[in-house]
Structures are given as structure tokens and as C-alpha cells.
Amino acid sequence: MATLVLDNGANTAKIGYSQERVSVIPNCQFRSKTSRLKTFTANQLDEIKDPSGLFYILPFQKGYLVNWDVQRKVWDHLFGKEKFKVDFADTSIIITEPYFNFSTIQESMNEILFEEYQFQSALRTNPGSLSAHHYFHTRPSELCCLVVDSGFSFTHIAPYCRSRAMKEGIRRINVGGKLLTNHLKEIISYRQLHVMDETHVINQVKEDVCYVSQQFYKDMEIAQMKGEENTVMKDYVLPDFSTIKKGFCKPQEEMLFSGKYKTGEQILRLANERFAVPEMLFHPSDIGLQEMGLPEAIADSVQALPQEMQPHFYQNIVLTGGNTLFPGFRQRLEAELRSLVPAHLPVSVLLPDSPITYSWEGGKLLSNHPDYDEMLVTREEYEENGHFICEEKFDI
CATH class of the missing domain: 3.30.420.40 (ATPase, nucleotide binding domain)
Structure with a gap:
């Protein structure tokens, strides 16, 4: 069958x-x-x-x-x-x-x-149960894993032991890909162009240019610099669906005020939006959501579980869902968790080849x-x- x-x-x-x-x-x-x-x-x-x-x-x-x-x-x-x-x-x-x-x-x-x-x-x-099954299949010696599933509507944290969900440890953050895209639409509409009706296009912009900052305040400083020192700034050519079917980023050397722009190209200039949007996964309070960020929610989830199992969960964190594809997501999460978890416990975050x-x-x-x-x-x-x-x- x-x-x-x-x-x-x-x-x-x-x-x-x-x-x-x-x-x-x-x-x-x-x-x-x-x-x-x-x-x-x-x-x-x-x-x-x-x-x-x-x-x-x-x-x-x-x-x-x-x-x-x-x-x-x-x-x-x-x-x-x-x-x-x-x-x-x-x-x-x-x-x-x-x-x-x-x-x-x-x-x-x-x-x-x-x-x-x-x-x-x-x-x-x-989906978490299937992800856990996949993880235990590839690592048969492990008994515990923590699935972080950051999708379209929510981000869920779900601990599994021998393929059974431990319900007391499941946490939800009300931030997902839809909220990030909507937030980016609002920022661009406020600063540059009215794009509130362009969900499809702006979702593509988000996937092409956004990344998770490793040092938020340092990147903020760079984003305010002028000229070539501003390595954060990117120019994004919007599609017109006749000659340009899909939007793309301008190469850095073409971008820097060289005046090489073709007439008729509609450009979005993005600076701190690139990392301020995915930052909401780590700090939902940035947009007024009174919730924990992802690292704190993971620590809170693990602390709700039996003490002798906690080291195994920190060591087997697996990322799934589209938001985990932001460049720098895994490194930032691992670094922030490291600072929250007792020093003697190892922390390991796995990003699979295809988290979706x-x-x-x-x-x-x-x-x-x-x-x-x-x-x-x-x-x-x-x-x-x-x-x-x-x-x-x-x-x-």
C-alpha cells in the first residue's frame, strides 16, 4: 500500500x-x-x-x-x-x-x-514528532532532542524523549515568517515606497537580504555610516514582471554611488532593516510583544524538564522551519544559549541541510x-x- x-x-x-x-x-x-x-x-x-x-x-x-x-x-x-x-x-x-x-x-x-x-x-x-523521529533515526544513540520549529505563524520549542513529546516543556513564541514579512512591509512603506499590498514581493526581499546579526549594536553603527564604510547597506532591484521577473540584490561594486543605475529600475535601499526584522525572533519586545525571545524560551522549556535529562536536551537542539534559513541564525542562537546555560553543560545546535x-x-x-x-x-x-x-x- x-x-x-x-x-x-x-x-x-x-x-x-x-x-x-x-x-x-x-x-x-x-x-x-x-x-x-x-x-x-x-x-x-x-x-x-x-x-x-x-x-x-x-x-x-x-x-x-x-x-x-x-x-x-x-x-x-x-x-x-x-x-x-x-x-x-x-x-x-x-x-x-x-x-x-x-x-x-x-x-x-x-x-x-x-x-x-x-x-x-x-x-x-x-511536525515536531516527525522531526524528532528523523533526528533519532540519524543518531540512534541519542534519547532526547529539542525541536525548534520556526514557521509561518509561530515558533515552537518541543522537547522529545524516545520520540514522545514532553508536553510540560512545549513553548510557543508568537513570531513567525508572516509577522516578519508584514513588519518589513511596514518599515519599507514608512521609509521609502508603499508596499503594503506587495506581500509576495516583500517576502522574496526578506528571504534575499535579511540576516541575523551577531552583534546588533555594532551592525546598527555600521548601518548609519556613509559611503563605502556602510557594508550593511544593500540595493535591491524590484521586479517589474516584464523585463525583471524576479528581484535581486545589486553587486556591492555597482551599488556604491557609481551612478550606473539603468533608468527604469525601481530600487529599494535597505540598511538596518536587513537585521532588525529577524531580530524579532530574539527580542519580540522590539515590536511590543511581551514575550521571551527564542534563547530564553529554550532555556525555560528545558528547565521545566527533569534535571538529569537537561544536559541531553541542550546537546541535541535541531532547527526546522523556514526562518532558520536566515544567515547567522544558528550561530546567534548557539552563542546566546551558551551564555544562559550553566558553563559545564555542552550546547549544540544542528541546522539540517533542508530545515523546511x-x-x-x-x-x-x-x-x-x-x-x-x-x-x-x-x-x-x-x-x-x-x-x-x-x-x-x-x-x-
């Missing part, structure tokens, strides 16, 4: 059969300024000629799946694609959901998977686990016992 692994994130869905490669596809619908009447779903985004003023219709709000109409359309599109062509009666699905999900959302998901799509069997879990698909890969490994069949709920079991059997088996 085929196993389909679907890491159903609030921004992207990571999907693929367990014996194939993963595809990362937008988990939303779009409408564009130019074709208002037409709605594009998931990877149909590539068909939009002019994605300026792109309007997103998201199934998730504040990290929870609330718009089932949009989610169904995305799933219909994915499951019907040539590449996946799901034969539901002969397919098992591993699907992810947020930590501490609402039971009403869980029941709706059970109904859709079993009654509408009629999957043969299903396993509902959270890390939990999907964990699902792929899980589908080959000898106990996999016992974790599933089959359609017959669901028809016989209803939601009760899912609650019992999917203890998350």
Missing part, C-alpha cells in the same frame, strides 16, 4: 509518496490584480504573469486550520495532480497538524480524510518503521468507532 506524507504547513504543503521525493507547494489560493475573477490554487502561482498586488487566501489563521473550503480546494488540486494521482482506497496518509490542536478541527480533519477522500488509513501527528522538509523526511522514515501499522487508524476502525479511536491513537 502506498503511503502519502503531507506536512500541511500554514504557508507551504510538503507532499510526496514515501518512496519518492518531496514537493514544496504553496498551501493557499491567490487572486491577482490583473485577473481579479480567476482564483489560482497552490502551484498555479507560476501561471500568474504579473504577481504584483497578489492577494492571498489562506486556509490557516494564527496557526490553526480554519478555512476548510480553501484547504479542500488545495488538497483536491494536490491529490488530483498528475504527479500524485492519489488512489484513496489503496493509500495511507501521514498528515501533520499544530500542537495542542482544537478537537473540533481534529474531528473535521478525520471526517474529510475518511469520509470525503476515503483514505484507506491515516496517521495524524505534528526535515519533518517530511521524518514522515517518510516513519512509514518504513516496523510499528507503523499499529500507529494508524484504518477506515474500518473509524467507521466502527468514529472520532474516539483517533483520539485514542493520535495522542498529541
Whole structure:
């Protein structure tokens, strides 16, 4: 029987059969300024000629799946694609959901998977569990790990021991990629250009130019310097979607006031925004969120766990989610944790090669686990016992 692994994130869905490669596809619908009447779903985004003023219709709000109409359309599109062509009666699905999900959302998901799509069997879990499974698979001698999952809506810290989540240690920071992009839109709109409608473009700017500062105040000083001394400043050429399809950074030598700019290029000049935006992950109070930053939240999470296990968690921190791809993220987190953790305890932070698909890969490994069949709920079991059997088996 085929196993389909679907890491159903609030921004992207990571999907693929367990014996194939993963595809990362937008988990939303779009409408564009130019074709208002037409709605594009998931990877149909590539068909939009002019994605300026792109309007997103998201199934998730504040990290929870609330718009089932949009989610169904995305799933219909994915499951019907040539590449996946799901034969539901002969397919098992591993699907992810947020930590501490609402039971009403869980029941709706059970109904859709079993009654509408009629999957043969299903396993509902959270991305952290799959990431932990992946980590323990690659390091079989380890018993504990701490998954830091910094995604679109939130950043979660979840400790695992022998693949079981230790719920007393789970922490959430209400900062994710969506908030960072929105903050960057506000800063640019205030300082330079009105870009409040350009979520798609500014998200690309964020991914291309932002980084995590190792010495915030020093970088702030550099960002205020004039001319060539200002190594922080970058000029970003915005796309016009006719000649320039995708925005890009100007090379340093072209940038420095050489007057070499082509007419018609629309330039964003970015200085301290480059590191002040990702800084919110470390200091949410910068924008008035009364919350701990990431290093403090990790220390708080570990301190809630049994003392004899704490050294093992500090030594096995694994980063997942798109925000961990900011240059300097891992180094800064490790350095700040080092200053918070007792000197005799080792601190080790691992950034996998692909933090976005890390939990999907964990699902792929899980589908080959000898106990996999016992974790599933089959359609017959669901028809016989209803939601009760899912609650019992999917203890998350």
C-alpha cells in the first residue's frame, strides 16, 4: 500500500509518496490584480504573469486550520495532480497538524480524510514528532532532542524523549515568517515606497537580504555610516514582471554611488532593516510583544524538564522551519544559549541541510518503521468507532 506524507504547513504543503521525493507547494489560493475573477490554487502561482498586488487566501489563521473550503480546494488540486494521482482506497496518509490542536478541527480533519477522500488509513501527528523521529533515526544513540520549529505563524520549542513529546516543556513564541514579512512591509512603506499590498514581493526581499546579526549594536553603527564604510547597506532591484521577473540584490561594486543605475529600475535601499526584522525572533519586545525571545524560551522549556535529562536536551537542539534559513541564525542562537546555560553543560545546535522538509523526511522514515501499522487508524476502525479511536491513537 502506498503511503502519502503531507506536512500541511500554514504557508507551504510538503507532499510526496514515501518512496519518492518531496514537493514544496504553496498551501493557499491567490487572486491577482490583473485577473481579479480567476482564483489560482497552490502551484498555479507560476501561471500568474504579473504577481504584483497578489492577494492571498489562506486556509490557516494564527496557526490553526480554519478555512476548510480553501484547504479542500488545495488538497483536491494536490491529490488530483498528475504527479500524485492519489488512489484513496489503496493509500495511507501521514498528515501533520499544530500542537495542542482544537478537537473540533481534529474531528473535521478525520471526517474529510475518511469520509470525503476515503483514505484507506491515516496517521495524524505534528511536525515536531516527525522531526524528532528523523533526528533519532540519524543518531540512534541519542534519547532526547529539542525541536525548534520556526514557521509561518509561530515558533515552537518541543522537547522529545524516545520520540514522545514532553508536553510540560512545549513553548510557543508568537513570531513567525508572516509577522516578519508584514513588519518589513511596514518599515519599507514608512521609509521609502508603499508596499503594503506587495506581500509576495516583500517576502522574496526578506528571504534575499535579511540576516541575523551577531552583534546588533555594532551592525546598527555600521548601518548609519556613509559611503563605502556602510557594508550593511544593500540595493535591491524590484521586479517589474516584464523585463525583471524576479528581484535581486545589486553587486556591492555597482551599488556604491557609481551612478550606473539603468533608468527604469525601481530600487529599494535597505540598511538596518536587513537585521532588525529577524531580530524579532530574539527580542519580540522590539515590536511590543511581551514575550521571551527564542534563547530564553529554550532555556525555560528545558528547565521545566527533569534535571538529569537537561544536559541531553541542550546537546541535541535541531532547527526546522523556514526562518532558520536566515544567515547567522544558528550561530546567534548557539552563542546566546551558551551564555544562559550553566558553563559545564555542552550546547549544540544542528541546522539540517533542508530545515523546511526535515519533518517530511521524518514522515517518510516513519512509514518504513516496523510499528507503523499499529500507529494508524484504518477506515474500518473509524467507521466502527468514529472520532474516539483517533483520539485514542493520535495522542498529541
